[in-house]
Amino acid sequence: MKKVLLILIAAGVVIYAAYEALMFYDNEFLYGRMRETFAVRPHEEPLLIMATGVVPVSGGEMHYRTQKPDDLKSSLEMNNPETINRGQAVYFNYCAQCHGKNHNGNGTVGQSFAPLPTDLRSAKVQDSSAGVLFKNISYGVPDGRQPPLHATITVDDRWRVISYVKSLGVRK
Numbered sequence: 001m002k003k004v005l006l007i008l009i010a011a012g013v014v015i016y017a018a019y020e021a022l023m024f025y026d027n028e029f030l031y032g033r034m035r036e037t038f039a040v041r042p043h044e045e046p047l048l049i050m051a052t053g054v055v056p057v058s059g060g061e062m063h064y065r066t067q068k069p070d071d072l073k074s075s076l077e078m079n080n081p082e083t084i085n086r087g088q089a090v091y092f093n094y095c096a097q098c099h100g101k102n103h104n105g106n107g108t109v110g111q112s113f114a115p116l117p118t119d120l121r122s123a124k125v126q127d128s129s130a131g132v133l134f135k136n137i138s139y140g141v142p143d144g145r146q147p148p149l150h151a152t153i154t155v156d157d158r159w160r161v162i163s164y165v166k167s168l169g170v171r172k
Contacts, residue, residue: 061150064138072131074159078166087164090157094149103168113145121171133162 064072076083092101098117100107105116118125125133137158140148149158 061138061155064134064150064155067131069131069135070129072134074130074134074162076156076159076163078130078159078163080163083160083163084167086157087160087162087167090153090161091164094153095161098145103165104171117145119171120165121168123170125165126168126170130159130162130166133165134158137161 098107098110103120105119110117138150140146
């Protein structure tokens, strides 16, 4: 009986010592804890009310996906220098890895592909309508390596990239 009591007391002491060691470590942890960040307190403040019109009930991505490429038109002024400059920034953020800084398909990632990604200054690309380019950027190229970017790049930024690419002209 004494052995069982001693074992229980020893187990209690070990458990208590382990608990105290864990609490000391937890309180003195160098990098903080998630429970101490703002991100872990989701419902302490009232939820924000979503602005009207944020969630589309008509149009949206399906509108662009189902349209014929030649029927797609940009709402932006495609020759506007601000549109082209923003398109250049978006290009170098999302497209240059494959198509390259010289737009020739020899980017850091693109050079590992066989065949190389399309030269964006080729006559084939430059002669394509903006709607065709929009569809290719948005939904990818069938049997090609162009990934669909409709979930990555906003509609207006896709048009801006097209504006930038078209401003480059045909490579001579």
